[in-house]
Amino acid sequence: MKKIVNILGSGFSSLSAACxxxxxxxxxxxxxxxxxxGGRARQYRNxxxxxxxxxxxYWMPDVFERFFSDFGQKPENYYKLHRLNPAYQVYYGxxxxxxxxxxxxxxxxIFEKEEKGSSFELKKFLExxxxxxxxxxxxxxxxxxxxxxxxxxxKTITRLNQLFFDIRKQIQNKFKNPRLIKILEFPxxxxxxxxxxxxxxxxxxxxxxxxxxxxxxxxxxFEVVKGIxxxxxxxxxxxxxxxxxxxIEVNEKxxxxxxxxxxxxxxxxxxxxxxxxYHTEQLLNPENRQYxxxxxxxxxxxxSSLLFYVGFDKKLKxxxxxxxxxxxxxxxxxxxxYDTPSWPKDPLFYASFPSMTDDAFAPEGxxxxxxxxPIAAGIEDTEEHRNxxxxxxxxxxxxxxxxxxxxxxxxxxSYCINDFVNDYNSYKGNAYGLANTLMQTxxxxxxxxxxxxxxxxxxxxxxxxxxGVPPALISGKIAAELILKEFSL
Numbered sequence: 105m106k107k108i109v110n111i112l113g114s115g116f117s118s119l120s121a122a123c124x125x126x127x128x129x130x131x132x133x134x135x136x137x138x139x140x141x142g143g144r145a146r147q148y149r150n151x152x153x154x155x156x157x158x159x160x161x162y163w164m165p166d167v168f169e170r171f172f173s174d175f176g177q178k179p180e181n182y183y184k185l186h187r188l189n190p191a192y193q194v195y196y197g198x199x200x201x202x203x204x205x206x207x208x209x210x211x212x213x214i215f216e217k218e219e220k221g222s223s224f225e226l227k228k229f230l231e232x233x234x235x236x237x238x239x240x241x242x243x244x245x246x247x248x249x250x251x252x253x254x255x256x257x258x259k260t261i262t263r264l265n266q267l268f269f270d271i272r273k274q275i276q277n278k279f280k281n282p283r284l285i286k287i288l289e290f291p292x293x294x295x296x297x298x299x300x301x302x303x304x305x306x307x308x309x310x311x312x313x314x315x316x317x318x319x320x321x322x323x324x325x326f327e328v329v330k331g332i333x334x335x336x337x338x339x340x341x342x343x344x345x346x347x348x349x350x351x352i353e354v355n356e357k358x359x360x361x362x363x364x365x366x367x368x369x370x371x372x373x374x375x376x377x378x379x380x381x382y383h384t385e386q387l388l389n390p391e392n393r394q395y396x397x398x399x400x401x402x403x404x405x406x407x408s409s410l411l412f413y414v415g416f417d418k419k420l421k422x423x424x425x426x427x428x429x430x431x432x433x434x435x436x437x438x439x440x441x442y443d444t445p446s447w448p449k450d451p452l453f454y455a456s457f458p459s460m461t462d463d464a465f466a467p468e469g470x471x472x473x474x475x476x477x478p479i480a481a482g483i484e485d486t487e488e489h490r491n492x493x494x495x496x497x498x499x500x501x502x503x504x505x506x507x508x509x510x511x512x513x514x515x516x517x518s519y520c521i522n523d524f525v526n527d528y529n530s531y532k533g534n535a536y537g538l539a540n541t542l543m544q545t546x547x548x549x550x551x552x553x554x555x556x557x558x559x560x561x562x563x564x565x566x567x568x569x570x571x572g573v574p575p576a577l578i579s580g581k582i583a584a585e586l587i588l589k590e591f592s593l
Contacts, residue, residue, distance in 0.1 A: 106131055107373040107591050110363050112349050115143025116573050117563040118378030119332045120171065120580025121587075126339040127175060128588050130374075134341060135365055137348035138527060141333055143378070144535070145573070147326035148413055150515060152467040153459075155413040155474055156326055157519065159573050160456040161426065162319040163312050167241065167574035168328070171581070175335060182331025184322040188461065191318035192426035194290075195504050196283055203424060204287065206317050219281035229278055229288075229307070234315055236266070237308035245575065248582050249547045249568035271307055272299035286430050293478070296406020296571050297539035298438050306540065318426065323464050325573075349379070352387045352560065360560050363387075374559050374587055378580070381550055381566035383529035392556045404544060406536035406571050407441050407478035408521050412494055415514040416471040420457060422505040427455045429497075431504060437478070445480030447489060453477045453497050470514070482532035485521035494518065536572075537565025545570075552583050553590075561587055 107130045111118050114136040126132040140146050144158035162168075168179050179185060189206035196202075202218075205211055212223040244255065266274075275288045289299040291309035321327045333343070344365070351364040352375055362371040377384040382400050385393040432450040440448035456474040459466035466472040475497055494516060502509050521533030538544050550567050554560040563583035565571045 108371065109133070109374045109376060109587070110135060110370060110372040112363070112375070112377040112384060113137075113143055113379035113564070114141040114333075114343065115378050115564060116145060116329070116332070116576035117565070117580040117583070118143070118376070119329070119336055120577045121376055121378065121563050121584045122341045122580075123175060123332065123336050123339055124581055124584035125376075125587060126336065126341045128584075132341045133370075134336075134343045135347040135349055135363070136343065136345050137379075137529075139346050141343060141345070142326060142329040144528060145325055145329050147324065148517065150413075150517070151415060153413075153415040153470070153472045154324065154465045155472060156324045156456075156458070157411075157413070159325045160458070160474060162321055162325065162328075162573075164241065164316060164574040165319055166316065167577060171577045172335075174581070175339070177335060179328075179331070182334060183327040185319050186322070186461075188318045188320050188425055190424050191313070192428060193424035194283075194287060194428045194430055196286075197431050198504055199422075199506055201422075202283065202287070204314075208314060211314055215284055218284050219279065222279055222281065222284060225278045229275075230311060230314060233307045233309075233311035236305055237311040237315070240305065240308050241312075241574075244546070245569040245578055246582065247546065247568070248552055248586055249549055250551075252547050255546060266303060266305040266307075269304050270300050271302045271304045274304040274307060275299070286434065289434070290428065290430075295540040296536045297404065297541050298435075298442060301404075301442075301539070301541045303540075303542050303545065320425065320458070320461060322462060324458060324462070328573075349387060352384070352557075354388060354392050354557055354560075357558075358392070358556060359558050372559075374561070374591060375557075376561045376563060376583060376587065378562075378564045380529045380531055381562055381564070382531040384562065388557065388560075392554075394555050395550060400531060404442065404539045404541055405481045405532065405534045406539045408481040408483075408524060408530075408533045409519075409535040410477045410479050410490065410493055411519040412473075412475040412497075413517045413519070414473045414475065415466065415516075416473060416509065416512045417514050418471065418512050419469060420460075420471050420473070420505070420509070421507050423455065423457055423460070425457055425461050427457065429453050429455065429500065429504065431500070441478060441480045445483055447483060447493075448477070448479065451477045451479075451493070451496075453500075455501070479521075481521070481534040483521065485533065490518040490520060531566075537570065540570045552579075553586055559591075 109130045109132045111134045146157045148155040190203040193203045216223040291313045292299045353361045360375045454476045459472040524530040524533040563579045569575045
């Protein structure tokens with residue numbers, strides 16, 4: 105029997121779930137509070153410039169391929185990809201940087217040049233990372249997070265010990281050069297936790313980095329959003345924009361009767377939220393909420409972000425499409441995020457210059473740039489802070505890359521904690537959800553199926569498997585499969 109499924113939010117996890125549920129025959133409608141679909145992966149245009157407002161990295165292409173193949177499709181049916189070379193560039197000081205090639209042999213050469221014998225250690229390290237990748241991404245991350253037994257199989261039993269020591273220790277036991285260590289610890293930032301708090305099992309992200317490479321969808325990540333939207337509509341999914349959900353109505357039997365959107369009641373057989381988990385529970389009466397304020401306050405959140413979308417009136421030099429500025433110490437910056445949440449003194453930052461490889465992002469002769477500083481969720485966000493840090497990173501960019509830029513800024517738009525709260529109802533303005541620490545992995549994350557409301561489900565970065573675009577696609581599939589299992593047609 106066809107069920108009416110109403111989905112809150114239109115981020116990657118919601119889009120994914122909508123496709124699976126519609127493909128199974130349900131009547132699926134996605135309600136998005138903003139005027140554009142995509143959740144955090146929205147798009148911003150200004151004066152002929154184009155910006156991906158959220159994700160800018162396309163990693164783990166096999167996850168996208170697996171997603172589309174579930175519907176008999178391929179990514180190339182909806183958007184065009186090319187592998188970036190260099191994948192990214194890392195700055196350590198003035199004019200001092202390393203570029204990471206898309207060619208594995210060149211990566212080995214880079215490591216060997218920095219530290220004698222390190223190429224041999226890197227090969228061994230990546231062999232283990234590849235095994236972990238195949239184990240985790242092809243199996244473990246598709247588990248629903250219901251039981252610890254999901255982690256145990258004949259394939260995993262010999263590797264479970266990697267959950268109990270951290271990736272920093274693993275890396276520093278093999279490599280001594282601090283520049284190489286920073287490169288190897290960098291992918292952990294996608295998991296939203298400090299390397300010292302991230303299980304070694306997550307070294308599979310290093311295989312995602314070096315082994316599978318960094319890709320770029322022509323026109324940006326929003327083209328991926330549009331591609332999935334097109335497929336979803338072909339499967340029968342309806343989308344309603346400018347449609348914030350005001351309340352989830354639950355009857356005396358603990359069943360969600362429907363949702364209130366802009367004051368109108370809409371009946372539901374199943375409610376699935378891809379919106380912020382905490383916010384979604386605030387749409388319920390207190391007795392129907394699973395998790396208390398105390399529960400959320402005790403959780404370790406991945407960072408929020410201070411973002412700048414900038415149009416320059418000239419092309420930039422000495423940078424790559426993806427450029428990381430590690431000229432300051434990560435541990436010092438991390439203290440301001442996790443230990444004593446406050447504005448960092450000397451922050452690391454990331455910059456994306458997509459117009460270097462894709463003409464769609466800027467008018468001819470000009471450059472589009474997105475800058476990101478990771479910051480603690482929940483700290484005070486003011487215009488004074490934003491302006492201070494914009495001036496700081498532009499000055500550092502000028503100094504490190506040896507070029508003058510301040511007078512070449514055509515416009516700048518900032519985006520920070522207050523915007524994450526206003527646009528996405530994000531808890532404490534977090535940008536990436538819960539950090540993937542040991543105590544927040546798999547079955548220890550907030551549950552996809554509500555324990556209090558029988559037909560209410562959750563998907564996205566605050567539940568399994570965690571933050572990032574590929575995990576969001578997987579989360580949508582997991583949620584849809586749980587729904588289909590319980591409400592089979």
